Amino acid sequence: MSNQNAVKIERISWLYKKEKLAAIRNAGSQTKGSIIIEVATETDVTRLIKDGFLYGALWLPAKLWDVTLRAIQCFRCWKWGHTQSVCNADSDTCGRCAKHHPTRGCIIQDLQEARCAGCKKPGHFAWMTRSCAAYKSFAAGQRATENRLNEATLAVHRGQNQNQNQNQNQNVTTHQFRHDDDGYIVIGNT
Ligand SMILES: [Zn+2]
Ligand SMILES: [Zn+2]
Numbered sequence: 253m254s255n256q257n258a259v260k261i262e263r264i265s266w267l268y269k270k271e272k273l274a275a276i277r278n279a280g281s282q283t284k285g286s287i288i289i290e291v292a293t294e295t296d297v298t299r300l301i302k303d304g305f306l307y308g309a310l311w312l313p314a315k316l317w318d319v320t321l322r323a324i325q326c327f328r329c330w331k332w333g334h335t336q337s338v339c340n341a342d343s344d345t346c347g348r349c350a351k352h353h354p355t356r357g358c359i360i361q362d363l364q365e366a367r368c369a370g371c372k373k374p375g376h377f378a379w380m381t382r383s384c385a386a387y388k389s390f391a392a393g394q395r396a397t398e399n400r401l402n403e404a405t406l407a408v409h410r411g412q413n414q415n416q417n418q419n420q421n422q423n424v425t426t427h428q429f430r431h432d433d434d435g436y437i438v439i440g441n442t
């Protein structure tokens with residue numbers, strides 16, 4: 253925990269998964285990255301959005317972000333938006349044939365025999381996003397969330413956040429901000 257900008261930071265993490273982060277570091281070309289900042293109070297949310305975040309010698313603008321904007325997929329039930337560590341499905345669903353057995357060990361290799369556990373359609377495996385209606389609907393939900401959060405961010409800049417937050421975020425304990433590759437941050441509640 254630190255006290256930068258007089259805002260109490262609960263946690264800072266990279267937006268990326270470990271593998272992507274390693275790839276970025278190895279390539280050595282990317283000079284900007286996204287970080288997620290979590291704070292606990294509404295006051296700190298407002299301050300971070302309005303003032304940005306001083307990170308070392310860097311000043312980073314911030315915007316609201318939500319954990320649902322991560323494109324994560326569960327390796328047990330193959331739904332989008334959660335991971336296997338918090339999955340509450342009754343049993344494993346196969347990512348290759350959509351039957352109720354673990355994906356590992358499934359003999360189906362050929363796309364012609366595949367069935368997606370997400371959208372239940374034949375012809376693709378559960379992780380093949382391009383042809384999957386379940387993924388497309390998840391991604392549309394993400395875009396709607398992102399639009400909503402961008403508008404909420406703008407409202408904070410306009411000083412209109414007070415009433416909204418009283419209604420919407422009463423029980424919220426953590427707020428997340430993201431500093432974008434484009435130089436912006438997103439925020440979210442967990
Ligand atoms: Zn699951
Ligand atoms: Zn299977």
Ligand SMILES: [Zn+2]
Pocket residue numbers: 368369370371372373376377378383384385386387
């Ligand atoms: Zn599908």
